[in-house]
Amino acid sequence: MKPNDIDPPPVLGSWGRVYAAVCLYLIVLILLFALYTRTFTP
Amino acid sequence: MRTLDWWVLCSSVVFIIVYGLWRSRDTKSVNQYLLAGKTMPWYAMALSIMATQASAITFISTSGQAYVDGMRFVQFYFGLPLAMIIVSATAVPLFHRANVYTAYEYLEQRFDAKTRALVSLIFLIQRGLAVGVALYAPAIVLTVILGWPDQWTTIIMGTIVVAYTTFGGIKAVTWTDFQQMLVMFLGLFVSLGMAWRLLPADVSLTDALHLAGAAGRLNAVVTSFDWNDRYNLWTGLIGGMFLALAYFGCDQSQVQRYLTGKSIAQSRLSLLFNAVAKIPMQFFILSIGALVFVFYTFEKPPIVFHQVEMANLARTGEYAGLSKRYDAAFERRREAARRYLSSRNETSLAGYRGAQAEFESTRKAGIKLVEKTSGSSFNDTNYIFLSFVLGYLPAGIVGLVLAAILAAAMSTISAEINSLSTVTVIDVYQRHIHKDASDGHYLLVSRLATVFWGAYAVVTAGYGRSLGSLIEAVNMLGSFFYGGLLGVFVLAFAAPRVGGTAAFMAVLVGEAVIFILHYTTGIAFLWYNVIGCVVVVCTGWLLSAAGIGRRLAA
Numbered sequence: 001m002k003p004n005d006i007d008p009p010p011v012l013g014s015w016g017r018v019y020a021a022v023c024l025y026l027i028v029l030i031l032l033f034a035l036y037t038r039t040f041t042p
Numbered sequence: 043m044r045t046l047d048w049w050v051l052c053s054s055v056v057f058i059i060v061y062g063l064w065r066s067r068d069t070k071s072v073n074q075y076l077l078a079g080k081t082m083p084w085y086a087m088a089l090s091i092m093a094t095q096a097s098a099i100t101f102i103s104t105s106g107q108a109y110v111d112g113m114r115f116v117q118f119y120f121g122l123p124l125a126m127i128i129v130s131a132t133a134v135p136l137f138h139r140a141n142v143y144t145a146y147e148y149l150e151q152r153f154d155a156k157t158r159a160l161v162s163l164i165f166l167i168q169r170g171l172a173v174g175v176a177l178y179a180p181a182i183v184l185t186v187i188l189g190w191p192d193q194w195t196t197i198i199m200g201t202i203v204v205a206y207t208t209f210g211g212i213k214a215v216t217w218t219d220f221q222q223m224l225v226m227f228l229g230l231f232v233s234l235g236m237a238w239r240l241l242p243a244d245v246s247l248t249d250a251l252h253l254a255g256a257a258g259r260l261n262a263v264v265t266s267f268d269w270n271d272r273y274n275l276w277t278g279l280i281g282g283m284f285l286a287l288a289y290f291g292c293d294q295s296q297v298q299r300y301l302t303g304k305s306i307a308q309s310r311l312s313l314l315f316n317a318v319a320k321i322p323m324q325f326f327i328l329s330i331g332a333l334v335f336v337f338y339t340f341e342k343p344p345i346v347f348h349q350v351e352m353a354n355l356a357r358t359g360e361y362a363g364l365s366k367r368y369d370a371a372f373e374r375r376r377e378a379a380r381r382y383l384s385s386r387n388e389t390s391l392a393g394y395r396g397a398q399a400e401f402e403s404t405r406k407a408g409i410k411l412v413e414k415t416s417g418s419s420f421n422d423t424n425y426i427f428l429s430f431v432l433g434y435l436p437a438g439i440v441g442l443v444l445a446a447i448l449a450a451a452m453s454t455i456s457a458e459i460n461s462l463s464t465v466t467v468i469d470v471y472q473r474h475i476h477k478d479a480s481d482g483h484y485l486l487v488s489r490l491a492t493v494f495w496g497a498y499a500v501v502t503a504g505y506g507r508s509l510g511s512l513i514e515a516v517n518m519l520g521s522f523f524y525g526g527l528l529g530v531f532v533l534a535f536a537a538p539r540v541g542g543t544a545a546f547m548a549v550l551v552g553e554a555v556i557f558i559l560h561y562t563t564g565i566a567f568l569w570y571n572v573i574g575c576v577v578v579v580c581t582g583w584l585l586s587a588a589g590i591g592r593r594l595a596a
Contacts, residue, residue, distance in 0.1 A: 005135075006305075007306070007307035025123070033263045040254065
């Protein structure tokens with residue numbers, strides 16, 4: 001294979017955007033878990 | 043186990059194995075046997091990667107972990123999505139372009155033969171130790187169900203896995219993993235649903251969560267920092283990321299999954315699917331443990347969850363007094379829980395927490411009595427979920443949940459045996475013992491190596507008995523070695539001026555530092571991954587800058 005052998009991702013247009021979306025997802029998930037902990041732990 | 047459970051369990055296992063062997067029927071060369079001819083689609087790799095990580099330990103030990111320690115274990119996975127991004131962007135294209143069978147083969151292209159040999163050896167030691175523990179976990183399940191000695195159940199389980207892994211190679215492993223992961227998802231959702239449904243009629247899901255939260259079982263995010271605390275946001279994000287980087291970037295049992303991909307894009311998609319799906323999956327498994335905790339707040343659990351040890355405990359002279367105290371502590375906790383649910387205020391909360399502490403202390407007295415009677419350490423975390431499944435779930439569902447646990451076990455063991463045999467053949471046998479043999483010869487040796495590692499796993503599985511929570515044991519074991527492995531790959535990818543001798547010396551220094559830290563400090567094991575990696579990178583860079591590597595090589 002050659003350095004230009006990477007197909008674009010099926011969504012979001014570029015791999016950089018896919019990575020950014022995964023980072024955003026992680027932040028949202030941690031915030032939701034923190035909210036969950038605070039809601040049910042007195 | 044009822045007849046319907048046996049039907050569900052046996053038919054699931056047989057179907058998965060037959061399907062895996064059928065999909066791998068055209069395996070005729072080493073490339074097909076070890077890399078599936080690089081033909082796998084992303085969804086098969088994605089579920090295979092998840093299945094490889096999700097062992098029986100994940101099911102039985104993680105849910106038990108939530109029961110005794112709460113949900114803070116989920117933070118362990120917070121660094122995984124970040125690691126997936128880094129591995130996708132760096133290691134995946136490099137390994138694909140290098141056209142290698144193993145990650146360690148790449149190290150010879152980048153450094154030299156001795157660095158490849160050292161890192162391969164570290165992998166064989168580390169993964170070889172872990173495969174026995176992975177095989178012991180399902181033996182616990184079968185021992186509890188059948189009442190057979192765990193040596194027998196280990197041999198039966200090991201034989202089944204070795205049979206399909208030996209015949210079908212990685213294609214059989216990947217397609218059985220795919221099916222096994224689907225069974226696991228089903229088992230997971232059914233278990234969670236049943237744990238919810240079995241709560242008392244007047245206890246809603248919200249009530250259950252309030253009770254679990256008040257008892258400290260819903261601590262999914264802990265922001266305080268402590269070097270000695272195993273699970274908090276920071277150990278998860280930083281230590282967990284380094285562990286996942288090492289696991290997915292340097293551990294052949296994972297690298298081999300995505301090396302089977304049709305293209306770089308397909309391999310990346312498989313890893314990013316894990317980045318998205320892994321944390322919710324662990325959250326659901328831990329939620330089962332938290333709900334089982336609430337279930338046992340209203341339904342009296344045994345003092346210890348290991349049936350045989352419970353029977354031994356009942357024969358001791360101290361049991362009558364202990365049992366009386368335990369029953370009273372359970373009743374007080376149940377009443378305190380009801381009072382807390384009817385009016386959630388400071389007084390009822392203090393009452394509930396006090397009753398919970400008293401109940402836990404009585405249970406600990408029971409565990410200490412078991413240890414005193416048996417003369418060895420005892421931990422029943424791995425038996426909590428099983429005790430719930432076998433005691434309270436209806437016919438058919440028990441079979442499904444057990445099928446999910448065994449599927450999880452088989453997927454992990456087969457992947458580990460497959461990767462161990464790949465490294466043995468490619469990095470040891472083909473590189474150092476028999477260089478120019480025919481393809482058929484290497485295919486035969488690969489199958490023999492698979493049988494060897496399967497036998498090794500069976501022999502070493504007995505050590506799992508003394509390790510307490512198996513999920514922690516496996517992760518701790520990995521952390522001893524992963525930092526060093528990751529460090530040498532960081533040098534390979536990001537430090538082009540560092541040569542083979544400097545990298546080799548750096549790995550040795552990194553491993554020595556980790557072992558010294560383990561025996562002299564109380565630092566939480568997740569930090570070993572960070573420290574090991576940093577020490578290897580800094581040592582390699584310094585040795586190279588000082589020209590020591592070149593002088594030693596000369």
